[in-house]
Amino acid sequence: MKRISFKIKVLVFLEIIVIIINSILGYFIWKELSFLVREISRKKIIALASTTAYFIEGEKHEEIQSEKDQQSNAYREIHEVLKNIMEANPELDDIYTLKQLEDGSWIYVAEGYETKDLDGDGVIAEDEMAALIGEPFDASPYPELFNALNNPSADYEMGCDKWGCFLSGYAPIKNKSGQTVAIAAVDIRAQDVIDFEKNTRIAIFATLGFLFVFLPLVIYLFLAFITKPISEIIKGIKNFGQDLSTRLPIKSEDEFGIISRTFNNMASELQDLYTGLEDKVREKTRSLEKKVNEIEEKNAKEEALLTSIGEGMIATDKNGKIIITNSQFEIFLRLSADKITNKKISSICNLSDDKGNIISGEKRPEIAALSHAKKTTVSLFLERADKTKFPVMITAAPVIFRNKIIGSIIVFRDITKEKEVDRAKSEFVSLASHQLLTPLANIRWYTEMLLEDNGYSEDKKKRYFSKIENSTQRMVELVQDLLNVSRIEMGVFSIETRPTNIKELMLDAISELSHKIKDKKIKILKNFDDLKSFNADPKMLRIIFQNLLSNAVKYANLNGKIEVSVSKNEKSVLIRISNSGYGIPQNQEDKIFTKLFRADNVREEETEGTGLGLYITKSVVENSGGRIWFDSIENKNTNFYVEYPLSGMKNVKGSKKLI
Amino acid sequence: MSKENKSKTILIVEDDGSMLEALVEKFSSSKFDVLSARNGVEGLELALSKHPDIILLDIIMPKMDGLSMLRKLKEDRWGAFAPVVILTNLSDSQKLSEALEIGVVEYIVKAEVKLSDIVFKVKRVLGMGA
Numbered sequence: 001m002k003r004i005s006f007k008i009k010v011l012v013f014l015e016i017i018v019i020i021i022n023s024i025l026g027y028f029i030w031k032e033l034s035f036l037v038r039e040i041s042r043k044k045i046i047a048l049a050s051t052t053a054y055f056i057e058g059e060k061h062e063e064i065q066s067e068k069d070q071q072s073n074a075y076r077e078i079h080e081v082l083k084n085i086m087e088a089n090p091e092l093d094d095i096y097t098l099k100q101l102e103d104g105s106w107i108y109v110a111e112g113y114e115t116k117d118l119d120g121d122g123v124i125a126e127d128e129m130a131a132l133i134g135e136p137f138d139a140s141p142y143p144e145l146f147n148a149l150n151n152p153s154a155d156y157e158m159g160c161d162k163w164g165c166f167l168s169g170y171a172p173i174k175n176k177s178g179q180t181v182a183i184a185a186v187d188i189r190a191q192d193v194i195d196f197e198k199n200t201r202i203a204i205f206a207t208l209g210f211l212f213v214f215l216p217l218v219i220y221l222f223l224a225f226i227t228k229p230i231s232e233i234i235k236g237i238k239n240f241g242q243d244l245s246t247r248l249p250i251k252s253e254d255e256f257g258i259i260s261r262t263f264n265n266m267a268s269e270l271q272d273l274y275t276g277l278e279d280k281v282r283e284k285t286r287s288l289e290k291k292v293n294e295i296e297e298k299n300a301k302e303e304a305l306l307t308s309i310g311e312g313m314i315a316t317d318k319n320g321k322i323i324i325t326n327s328q329f330e331i332f333l334r335l336s337a338d339k340i341t342n343k344k345i346s347s348i349c350n351l352s353d354d355k356g357n358i359i360s361g362e363k364r365p366e367i368a369a370l371s372h373a374k375k376t377t378v379s380l381f382l383e384r385a386d387k388t389k390f391p392v393m394i395t396a397a398p399v400i401f402r403n404k405i406i407g408s409i410i411v412f413r414d415i416t417k418e419k420e421v422d423r424a425k426s427e428f429v430s431l432a433s434h435q436l437l438t439p440l441a442n443i444r445w446y447t448e449m450l451l452e453d454n455g456y457s458e459d460k461k462k463r464y465f466s467k468i469e470n471s472t473q474r475m476v477e478l479v480q481d482l483l484n485v486s487r488i489e490m491g492v493f494s495i496e497t498r499p500t501n502i503k504e505l506m507l508d509a510i511s512e513l514s515h516k517i518k519d520k521k522i523k524i525l526k527n528f529d530d531l532k533s534f535n536a537d538p539k540m541l542r543i544i545f546q547n548l549l550s551n552a553v554k555y556a557n558l559n560g561k562i563e564v565s566v567s568k569n570e571k572s573v574l575i576r577i578s579n580s581g582y583g584i585p586q587n588q589e590d591k592i593f594t595k596l597f598r599a600d601n602v603r604e605e606e607t608e609g610t611g612l613g614l615y616i617t618k619s620v621v622e623n624s625g626g627r628i629w630f631d632s633i634e635n636k637n638t639n640f641y642v643e644y645p646l647s648g649m650k651n652v653k654g655s656k657k658l659i
Numbered sequence: 660m661s662k663e664n665k666s667k668t669i670l671i672v673e674d675d676g677s678m679l680e681a682l683v684e685k686f687s688s689s690k691f692d693v694l695s696a697r698n699g700v701e702g703l704e705l706a707l708s709k710h711p712d713i714i715l716l717d718i719i720m721p722k723m724d725g726l727s728m729l730r731k732l733k734e735d736r737w738g739a740f741a742p743v744v745i746l747t748n749l750s751d752s753q754k755l756s757e758a759l760e761i762g763v764v765e766y767i768v769k770a771e772v773k774l775s776d777i778v779f780k781v782k783r784v785l786g787m788g789a
Contacts, residue, residue, distance in 0.1 A: 430749050433749070434719055434748045437750075437768070437770040438675055438678070438770075441770040442677045442678060442681070444770065445678070445681040445685075445774045446677075446681060448775070449681065449774065467681075470677070
């Protein structure tokens, strides 16, 4: 849309008003002036006509009848009067009298002058001759003439004839009895009036034209003067849009000054508000960003928590359909998330009890959670689609929102290890009790037989007594092992070193096992470097040798062999105890030093053994500054190595002592 | 008295040498014909081939444990009705109930009894009287 400035609008509006007013005013002024001029002329010619009529006696007109009366006294007198009046009023063009005949027609009676040099050429032409007495006068174009029979009147219509254009005035000439006998007529040249009227018109319209041109200029200047401060204000306001520090200059104390001041105040407030707002927005943005960061961090943490926890976790909707799962659950089921979500738990895995019965319906923990809002924790087996299964501890809890169950959260904890530990523990208890009771039963039974004394031979009796002794020894060892384990676990045990003969200790340990070695017909190979004195706690060395040797004997094959060696180099002492026999299964090598652990193959073959020996040995070796390891080939041999620095065992102060 | 003349056969399945020796000694001197085995595999073989009158069975043994042997035995037509006395040092109730479920006539914890008690109980099972 084209913008027309306020100034132009005002200008156009005012101009239109001026034109209208000027036109109306001009018209009326002109009209009034014209009227006044004509009125003055009219009154003048009426007055002249009346004066003329007054000086002329009416009876004299009755005497004059025709041309031949031109020489009469009456005519002379009339002519003289008319001529005198004409001379006294030079603006008169003509003066004459008219008389109405009985037939109604009019005739000239007398003229103010008899000839007239109209064109001023100094010659009286025929057409310049005055009208003759009794010459007919055509009165039809002059209605005022008839009015003048009673009263003086003027014919204001321009009458133009061969003599020119005139204004005519008429007055009745009366006799002594008051009867109108003739009309006195006066002509004035109309040209003067016309000229005057013309001049007046020109003057008026010139004035109006001047006003027409000049007024807009005045208005324009006036507006420019008025609108200048407004423009400044507008400019200021425009700038304010871009620069809030813009203020209007205050040049006067008038209304514009007030406007400017008010605007400045408003601008200041706006600027304050805006800068305040910007600060607030910045602050809000900052805090929002912080919040977003916090939320993201929290989400990341929660996600990390969800994905990293060892527990498999799923969330279901109220119909039991899985909506979220974590990676651990996927690993549990060996399924990807897309195969889990939107499915019911029962459709992707089975839950079974100890006896392999599938758990269904209300007994399923997620159903209990969803239909009874009950939090349940049960230990079951999770069966994959491929029928493999593992023990899990399942905790199912309802998710309650506004008193409605909207879903459930189910956590699956893989309790394979716990189950294994449990099994190992209960196995240990039964094994330990079994192994404690076995020598006791032996002692009891052999004592019983010896007491009964059914005439056994001395050899038999001796054999029975040695059985009792062996059983007692076995008991003692077992009890010591158990006590040592509990001491190892309760705290630091002391290691007190002194110069020790390794070889002697080793030979003692071998001789303690000589019965069994003989029974299994095991060959023993010994190799000792020259190492007279080694700094060690003999008790600890005994524990190490007893355990490693008794294992070697126990797991050696019949007619097998055991190698024992103690060697030294410039840094360390290496003790090696090897046996041919079962060996250690490769997949169980990393568990061999674990408490209560017994390898599958030896558990099958040899029922004695608590799974404590190597655990105790490793604890002793490592606490005394040594290192223990092994290598083995299943069904062939096993080598155990114990290494100490040449300086020997380290001293350890502790509250406990191993036996 | 004539009954006593016909000696009964007992199969003792026990992995501990000393205990086996003591049991064999005691039952032999109590006029039993004694068969002995050191593990479940040997025990099952002997039981099914010799059809002893009674079986004295240990639980913890190498190769095949007592309860496994018992299950196998029960699968046999003769073995299903053979009287078995469990003689063990396991005193936990789980093993006991397991054994009773499969079918045994006695469950004896070794350390709790004297040898003569065992002989007494076995005789009672066999209706031999003291």
